Amino acid sequence: MRHLLLIDPIEKLNIKKDSSLMLALAMQKRGIECYVLFERDFAIHNQGMQKLRVHSFKGTLKEDQIYLASFETTGEKVIELTTNDVLHMRLDPPFDSRYLRILWMLDHLVSMGIKVMNDPRGIMNFNEKLYAYRTEGATASYVGSSLKLAQQFVQHLDPKPSALILKPMDLYSGLGVEKLSLNAWEKRFEEKVVELQGPVIVQPFIExxxxxxxxxxxxxxxxxxxxxxxxxxxxxxxxxxxxxxxxxxxxxxxxxxxxxxxxxxxxxxxxxxxxxxxxxxxxxxxxxxxxxxxxxxxxxxxxxxxxxxxxxxx
CATH class of the missing domain: 3.30.470.20 (ATP-grasp fold, B domain)
Known part of the structure; x- marks a missing residue:
């Protein structure tokens, strides 16, 4: 069984602590056939078995055998996918139209019997933030573009929070998350709706x-x-x-x-x-x-x- 990791460009990654690269090196150490590929290498067609350009690699761990000391590609080749292959979807968000296009393409591979982890339809079905708000005891959350409805939401929060959190639905690593006072959030909410071209999440700040x-x-x-x-x-x-x-x-x-x-x-x-x-x-x-x-x-x-x-x- 081969494992293929679809990852962001290496220069974009923090090599020292990247989860995907850690997994790739662990597989290589265990003697598992494993390659990485980048978005530019990924394509699909409807004329038989799929082919991908993949890259071999090498890397080292630090003395703690956890953090990475180095990682680099060492060569490339074109392979033909089989149903014994596992493709790991390891591209970072944002979950934008570009990300959705990749998921659609990955779903084509799934339809041909190729294992993709996580399954692209599963990723498409569940927004990472909204899904959490469905759980029992979830933080009170407003999601929308209407300031008037957001004001009503804030007005009825009980207990009254000391501040509010505004954040996007589709970013990651804390990007776009802002803490604002109760008397200064409305103007920023309207600005953020424009910046994000759509809904903003409003939540009470949790002490x-x-x-x-x-x-x-x-x-x-x-x-x-x-x-x-x-x-x-x-x-x-x-x-x-x-x-x-x-x-x-x-x-x-x-x-x-x-x-x-x-x-x-x-x-x-x-x-x-x-x-x-x-x-x-x-x-x-x-x-x-x-x-x-x-x-x-x-x-x-x-x-x-x-x-x-x-x-x-x-």
């Missing part, structure tokens, strides 16, 4: 963010590991790239039950990779496009979790 945000990784219904990301003093985004610290942290029984219910449903749609973002007992996002932080969660748990994933693939 518990100062205590940190949970990231929990699941694969094929199994929890791989969980960490608590704590933002820098004075910050409200728990982004490790922006200085947040992290350590291993167990899920509460209530949150674990929520996550297990979600992954059970998603697996029915071919969505095996899932990463949860959790504040308190509330699931904030259900990441399924290109779940990340495999390196950081591995480091916190002192175990290369890519090997666990590979065992479950077999």
């Amino acid at each position: 518990a963010v100062a205590m940190g945000e949970i990231r929990s990784l699941y694969f094929k219904g199994k929890e791989l590991g969980t960490i608590l990301k704590t933002p820098k003093d004075g910050e409200f985004l728990s982004n490790i790239a922006q200085g947040a610290t992290f350590h291993a942290e167990p899920l509460t029984p209530k949150t674990r039950a929520q996550c297990e219910t979600i992954v059970k449903e998603l697996m029915e749609f071919g969505v095996d990779w899932v990463a949860f973002d959790i504040l308190g007992d509330s699931v904030q996002e259900v990441n399924i496009t290109c779940p990340g932080l495999l390196v950081e969660v591995s480091y916190a748990h002192k175990k290369n979790l890519a090997d666990v994933v590979i065992d479950m693939l077999d």
Whole structure:
């Protein structure tokens, strides 16, 4: 069985802590035939078996055997896909028209019996943020372009929040997320509707963010590991790239039950990779496009979790 990882350009990636590259190197170390390919290499046709240009690679890990020290491609060739191949969709969002086009093309491969992980239709079916808002105990959330309706939503929030969060539906890694006071959010809401060319998410600011945000990784219904990301003093985004610290942290029984219910449903749609973002007992996002932080969660748990994933693939 061959594994093909569709990834963003290497120069765009943070090689040191990229989940896809970590998985590729772990497969190579285990003797699994594995290649990477880029968007420019990806094409489909309706004249028989599909062919793709793929790249061999090499790389090294740091002394901790978790973080990457180097990664580079070493050659390329054209291969013909078979039903024994697994193609891993590892392109980062935003979930825009370009992203949707790739999913449509990947779905063509699925129709020919090629395994794609996560399944493109599964990714298309579930918005990472909106799906989380359907869960029991979810954060009060408004999604829309109408300021008047947003004002009514805010007016009826109970208890009254100290501030509001405005964010887009389709970005990632905290991009476009803003914290605004209750007397200054309306003008920015209208500006953001124009900037995003559509709906904006409005939520009460959750004070518990100062205590940190949970990231929990699941694969094929199994929890791989969980960490608590704590933002820098004075910050409200728990982004490790922006200085947040992290350590291993167990899920509460209530949150674990929520996550297990979600992954059970998603697996029915071919969505095996899932990463949860959790504040308190509330699931904030259900990441399924290109779940990340495999390196950081591995480091916190002192175990290369890519090997666990590979065992479950077999």
